[in-house]
Amino acid sequence: xxxxxxxxxxxxxxxxxxxxxxxxxxxxxxxxxxxxxxxxxxxxxxxxxxxxxxxxxxxxxxxxxxxxxxxxxxxxxxxxxxxxxxxxxxxxxxxxxxxxxxxxxxxxxxxxxxxxxxxxxxxxxxxxxxxxxxxxxxxxxxxxxxxxxxxxxxxxxxxxxxxxxxxxxxxxxxxxxxxxxxxxxxxxxxxxxxxxxxxxxxxxxxxxxxxxxxxxxxxxxxxxxxxxxxxxxxxxxxxxxxxxxxxxxxxxxxxxxxxxxxxxxxxxxxxxxxxxxxxxxxxxxxxxxxxxxxxxxxxxx
Amino acid sequence: xxxxxxxxxxxxxxxxxxxxxxxxxxxxxxxxxxxxxxxxxxxxxxxxxxxxxxxxxxxxxxxxxxxxxxxxxxxxxxxxxxxxxxxxxxxxxxxxxxxxxxxxxxxxxxxxxxxxxxxxxxxxxxxxxxxxxxxxxxxxxxxxxxxxxxxxxxxxxxxxxxxxxxxxxxxxxxxxxxxxxxxxxxxxxxxxxxxxxxxxxxxxxxxxxxxxxxxxxxxxxxxxxxxxxxxxxxxxxxxxxxxxxxxxxxxxxxxxxxxxxxxxxxxxxxxxxxxxxxxxxxxxxxxxxxxxxxxxxxxxx
Numbered sequence: 001x002x003x004x005x006x007x008x009x010x011x012x013x014x015x016x017x018x019x020x021x022x023x024x025x026x027x028x029x030x031x032x033x034x035x036x037x038x039x040x041x042x043x044x045x046x047x048x049x050x051x052x053x054x055x056x057x058x059x060x061x062x063x064x065x066x067x068x069x070x071x072x073x074x075x076x077x078x079x080x081x082x083x084x085x086x087x088x089x090x091x092x093x094x095x096x097x098x099x100x101x102x103x104x105x106x107x108x109x110x111x112x113x114x115x116x117x118x119x120x121x122x123x124x125x126x127x128x129x130x131x132x133x134x135x136x137x138x139x140x141x142x143x144x145x146x147x148x149x150x151x152x153x154x155x156x157x158x159x160x161x162x163x164x165x166x167x168x169x170x171x172x173x174x175x176x177x178x179x180x181x182x183x184x185x186x187x188x189x190x191x192x193x194x195x196x197x198x199x200x201x202x203x204x205x206x207x208x209x210x211x212x213x214x215x216x217x218x219x220x221x222x223x224x225x226x227x228x229x230x231x232x233x234x235x236x237x238x239x240x241x242x243x244x245x246x247x248x249x250x251x252x253x254x255x256x257x258x259x260x261x262x263x264x265x266x267x268x269x270x271x272x273x274x275x276x277x278x279x280x281x282x283x284x285x286x287x288x289x290x291x292x293x294x295x296x297x298x299x300x301x
Numbered sequence: 302x303x304x305x306x307x308x309x310x311x312x313x314x315x316x317x318x319x320x321x322x323x324x325x326x327x328x329x330x331x332x333x334x335x336x337x338x339x340x341x342x343x344x345x346x347x348x349x350x351x352x353x354x355x356x357x358x359x360x361x362x363x364x365x366x367x368x369x370x371x372x373x374x375x376x377x378x379x380x381x382x383x384x385x386x387x388x389x390x391x392x393x394x395x396x397x398x399x400x401x402x403x404x405x406x407x408x409x410x411x412x413x414x415x416x417x418x419x420x421x422x423x424x425x426x427x428x429x430x431x432x433x434x435x436x437x438x439x440x441x442x443x444x445x446x447x448x449x450x451x452x453x454x455x456x457x458x459x460x461x462x463x464x465x466x467x468x469x470x471x472x473x474x475x476x477x478x479x480x481x482x483x484x485x486x487x488x489x490x491x492x493x494x495x496x497x498x499x500x501x502x503x504x505x506x507x508x509x510x511x512x513x514x515x516x517x518x519x520x521x522x523x524x525x526x527x528x529x530x531x532x533x534x535x536x537x538x539x540x541x542x543x544x545x546x547x548x549x550x551x552x553x554x555x556x557x558x559x560x561x562x563x564x565x566x567x568x569x570x571x572x573x574x575x576x577x578x579x580x581x582x583x584x585x586x587x588x589x590x591x592x593x594x595x596x597x598x599x600x601x602x
Binding site: 015041067090099142 | 405
């Protein structure tokens with residue numbers, strides 16, 4: 001899994017700070033998560049092959065998380081895209097996009113599928129043979145979901161020496177990977193665990209932004225490999241959290257700790273701070289493995 | 302008058318090319334003309350004091366001319382703007398903006414006035430004691446207007462030597478500027494033209510983008526000081542104009558010539574060209590005074 005941060009600042013775009021957007025490369029997918037104004041330019045700047053994006057996940061309908069969506073959709077049209085595009089996000093999103101396409105008399109050269117979310121409980125919104133995506137209901141000023149992107153348990157890994165030693169026909173390799181026990185050339189049943197290793201532990205990534213400190217989300221993100229959690233403020237501005245429904249770095253770390261995640265990535269910084277170093281300092285007082293998102297930075301998960 | 306080009310490329314924003322937006326400083330006004338995605342960042346980059354913008358003119362509802370508008374409106378809210386904002390543009394614009402503000406549960410801290418345009422004839426859409434703005438109906442794939450920004454004829458300039466020589470009381474200076482004839486201290490009527498100079502010739506700026514070659518606009522832009530006319534294509538791609546309803550540089554120059562403008566500024570270049578020099582070369586074969594818009598460039602008019 002590789003996560004590319006296109007933008008990780010709150011509020012509005014500036015020459016050096018970009019609003020929320022990130023790309024998650026997971027199995028054969030390239031998922032776009034949120035799409036603030038200027039995302040299409042950041043995709044180009046970060047050299048993402050954005051024609052490969054087939055699924056876009058929008059957390060909520062504040063501008064710094066989706067004002068770049070209509071531009072990206074339009075650019076896909078101009079570029080002659082034919083592959084379908086799926087967009088998952090709050091109800092209302094479809095009306096905004098379709099109205100703008102209608103006013104611009106835009107033509108359609110690819111299927112645009114909206115999956116509007118209204119549920120207040122976590123739900124599966126995407127699934128194939130390798131990946132599952134579920135929502136993480138969050139608490140913000142408007143209806144908001146985070147998302148967990150989970151790899152499925154992969155095939156078992158073949159212990160080729162053990163296969164040979166047990167006189168097994170090589171035509172069974174696919175079945176062995178699938179976990180089947182096999183009858184060998186001598187007619188003896190060989191148990192799968194004798195000739196395979198466990199698959200790699202599936203990885204998972206949770207995106208939680210924007211939200212106030214909201215421990216109710218912990219069961220949904222429990223034990224993820226990496227958690228991106230918004231941290232708009234430092235401790236000194238914690239008093240702003242109640243009104244704006246955002247979190248501090250320390251609160252993000254509390255969520256990470258309780259959810260026993262492997263690592264915490266902080267982002268969605270208020271642009272009032274001239275340096276983001278203190279976000280890490282304050283979060284590390286609560287949770288050991290903290291990293292800072294930065295525009296253009298990549299994380300291997 | 303000073304014109305700042307924020308973006309002058311067609312299609313979608315890229316790291317080095319910005320879609321249409323420009324700022325016209327005229328008398329005490331700072332007018333924003335079109336507002337493609339990323340305009341608010343370009344305003345910051347070009348160090349425009351954008352809180353002074355009170356009037357925004359949108360030519361048409363294609364994304365590269367207005368997708369940045371909702372972001373700018375939202376930023377004004379975040380910055381605590383209180384001054385009213387007037388937006389002039391095609392019908393439909395208000396619905397798009399209000400829908401997005403409603404979905405984001407945005408609060409209003411300043412009056413937002415929409416002036417939706419539907420007229421197919423040129424009309425006055427703004428006027429005060431120093432400036433008039435009229436529409437220039439254009440021909441594009443959707444309903445489109447250009448705009449002419451005209452200074453009004455200023456007050457007459459006082460010839461202070463002549464005023465003294467004619468024994469005129471200094472309390473009449475304001476009336477003299479207004480063009481009045483004055484009775485001097487000896488009871489003699491002094492004609493205004495004896496004691497004043499003509500005011501400076503009023504300047505005017507016409508913005509015409511997007512449009513196909515459309516000579517019907519010429520009477521409306523006749524004799525302007527500067528004309529910005531779109532030139533999406535070079536001669537070699539003239540065949541694309543009919544379908545896309547854009548112009549070549551040569552066609553823009555033909556309009557400039559027929560309208561007997563003082564100078565022509567080209568822009569709205571297709572991003573297919575690696576250099577824009579040829580736009581000037583081709584236009585100059587038709588019209589003598591051609592300049593090229595470039596992102597970030599300023600023109601004193």
